Amino acid sequence: MTTTLGKPSSLIHEICIEKVDRWNLFKFSESLQMRMEDLLEKKKADLLSPEEMAELDAIGELDRIFTHINAMVAAQNANQ
Numbered sequence: 001m002t003t004t005l006g007k008p009s010s011l012i013h014e015i016c017i018e019k020v021d022r023w024n025l026f027k028f029s030e031s032l033q034m035r036m037e038d039l040l041e042k043k044k045a046d047l048l049s050p051e052e053m054a055e056l057d058a059i060g061e062l063d064r065i066f067t068h069i070n071a072m073v074a075a076q077n078a079n080q
Contacts, residue, residue: 008062023073026066032059 014032017024028036039056042048048056 008058008065011058011062023070023077025070025073028059028063028066035059036063 011032014029016027016029018027019025027033036056036059039048039052039059042052043056
């Protein structure tokens with residue numbers, strides 16, 4: 001995946017639901033996970049273009065949303 005993206009909604013095709021223990025959790029596809037890791041490495045080396053920075057921001061926002069939703073799912077299941 002080499003195209004740059006600006007909105008988290010443009011990544012909708014990269015969303016997976018994976019069963020982890022007894023929970024179904026939102027996860028990134030393998031290709032999106034690898035892309036995020038590549039962009040983070042480039043950021044550490046201060047080599048990101050403005051387009052790549054926007055792409056990393058979009059992926060990061062989606063990651064925060066997934067983390068929040070997955071935490072809510074886990075908390076709800078823990079209370080049952």
